Amino acid sequence: MKQTITLTVNGDEFQLAVDPRRTLLEVLREELHLTGAKKNCNEGECGACTVIMDGKAVSSCLVLAVQARGKKIETIEGLARNGKLHPLQEAFVKHGGLQCGFCTPGMIMSAKALLDKNPRPTEDEIKTAIAGNLCRCTGYVKILESIKAVVDGKG
Amino acid sequence: MQEYSVVGKRVPNVDSRVKVTGEATYVDDLVLPGMLVGKVLRSTVAHARIVSIDTSAAEKLPGVKAVVTGKDAPNVKVGWLRGSRDRLPLTRDKVRFIGEAIAAVAAMDEDTAEEALGLIKVQYEELPAVFDPVKAMKDGAPRIQDDAKNNIALERHWNYGDVEKGFRESDYVREDTFYTPSFLCGYMEPNAAVAQWDANGKLTTWVSSQAPFFLRRELSLLYSIPQGKVRVINRFVGGGFGGKCEICDVHVSASLLARKAGRPVKVVYTTEDEFAVQPRRIPSTMTLKTGVKKDGAIVAQTSSIVTDGGPYRSVGGVTIYNHGLANMIPYRIPNFKFDAFRVFTNNQVGMAKRGHGQIQMRYAVESQMDMIAEALGIDPVDIRLKNALKPGEVTVNGLRMRTSGLVEAIEGAARRSGWKQKRGKGRAQGRGIGISCGGFACGPKIASLTDSGAIIKVNEDAGIVVYTGASDIGQGSNTVVTQVVAEVLGIGPEEISVVTGDTDVTPFEPGTYGSRVSWYMCNAAIKAAEDLRRQIVEPVASKLEVKPEEIVLRNGGLYVGERRAMSFAEAVRAVQVSSEKGILIAKGTYYPPDVEWPDPANNYYGNIAGGYSFSAQIAEVEVDRETGQVKLLKVTAGDDIGYPLNEMLAEGQAEGSISMGQGETMYENIIVSNGRVMNPSLVDYKLPTVMDTPEMDVTHVITNEPGGPFGAKEVGEGFIVSIPGAIANAIHDATGVWIKELPITPEKIVKALEAKEKEGKS
Ligand code: FES
């Protein structure tokens, strides 16, 4: 039996009838066609599906869509405003914080959740915030540099 | 260091803006009208005859639109190379490893497809299986392929000079055996395919591939249709590292299901699928016997390897050839004998992973090098300087080193790391420092057609479009090709767009593997750009009444001496309106002039690449002697990549290599027991996280390789091959123990320390 839920995604409200077994990730990708959040492991181990829910970074593959009922969801698609990239996005471009790009949306969302709460985190706090986001390409060096550049206002 | 206006600069990756916004779409992001979801049924036993497959219940399940088994597939075997086509894409009569694809289902949604898989009944008659390659080679072992006696899939033997005489003339000889297990490529984007057949019988498939043209060839062979009836289109590729070179059941099941259902089908691998069939690093047992003079100079070496390739030949002899190649670079070995076997077992199939077949051997050689240095009382840095290949040297198997910055790389890394102050002095604090070196061929010749091509088309407003077949899998080939073309034409990179990854559109390219893309593809693109420059400059020169050679393209303009005669766009316009050659299309093809196929009739002798990169890495670790926990603190490295085409991307390759190499050395391992993967999840497998990232300091020795594009060599693989040796040697410096088997886990260290203590007491 489908349940009707309201989701607020990047400021837009959606009324959806969803199967209670569907994850937030599936609903974002398949119903709302917001494919920026990526699916890899589908079991909370890689962070590719990270979105922000009520201010907190979550693995959307572990959240049921019905659990997100009434919550405010932010995805990578909502970051750039009026054609202007978010400072984190700018920094990842400028400092080479990505290669294949598959981990990038999740990585940036984890970083954003941190900076929204704590604009001047320490290096350890940054590492903790992205510890659940796997990246096979970069060795994380330029990802850290990108996030630090934003923290230091050098984005 | 020579300065260019675009080449060498930290130009941001040209795909990065669409990647940070989430606009970049990968295969799984693609939705076609009427598209079905496909799933693959895999073998649950390691070796068996398939008695029957009953798909009737699955077919009756509402929502199921197609079920295919091996019988629906053409009876054609596929594989990477002519000599290695031994694998039915969906097996028919036999399964040979756990996870082998048997059947596939397409349904309206994922849940239905999964349910249908559960309804397929496979009856097996189990056969004796063998999982240890050494046992598999013994008489009487279960036979895995009919055409392979003693399960020897392939063997290679080289013999150069006289090793026995060499050992006799040596002052010190030692023999050690090393083992490296199987590792996952571990790309973040699961392998996936969408397939669709049109009414003309043309197959279009959207994939995530390192080698779309090879995939086209395999699909055309499989379906017995011309290559023109197969169109392979790459989406953005979410990493590859060697694991997305070959055709696999994702491509075959998507296209078979789409053909049967008459609708587009998408198949995306789950993590379980990936652990079952992702081409993985080949496990290797390596016995090295090395003889040296008192001063550490290598006189002779024998290298004997047995590799576990799983039940199919896959990439064939390349992996074992590469082990020998890794013996030959970067040290001078005057007498050398190599005996290598790829053996069939009932484990999962082994293939290519970054540093293919070479990282294993570098770990073995570099560990033994330090054992020798220790025995002779020579500093590990000095023994490497003694043996390092120098510019102009030719190795015994014919590799020609036109340039080599290895000596400078070693010296620089040693100086910057504070080697002299630290080596041998940290054991009391659990600190250690170790060095290792490596090198890599820039695009080794392994197949008959390895040329690259590029086409350039000029838009009406003088914008440039470059077509190449290279796959940008994240390493940044789209960016460096933009840079080299911009440099030749004297325009900004923003004037250029790159089209890749569509076999109907771009010229042929073998693929992104073997560190060939920068070398081959950029050289082809440079030639195309030079062709275009000629097409523009010649008519303009006669108008300006100067010789074509007098015109220089820079700063977006055409210059005669210091005088800017016109802008690039004006020149293009002038050609477009005034001549019969107004439609500007340029092309370039490239094949290195002095490269040879390693000749089997001649001991596999031959210069297989136009250039060779080098690297020297120094690792610093901290080891907790109680728990065996190792922390990798810092890697200081020097590399000779000829000339960095893009400094930022080159750093990214080195940093990614350090992380991946660290994973293989310290944490990762596909644990297989009786053919079953015991840790099929990313967490249990232990991919490195940001918490593991050490400090890194990488600098280049610029050697300006004459045949390389703007002097560049390769950067993707030569760097990773020396990481395990550096870490292993640093762990030895910290603890005094050698671990001759990867990964070097805390348990192994504690055990070795205990054994050492006992030895000391007795
Ligand atoms: S897909 Fe959600 S954590 Fe991996």
Ligand code: FES
């Ligand atoms: S950029 Fe490829 S996984 Fe992070």
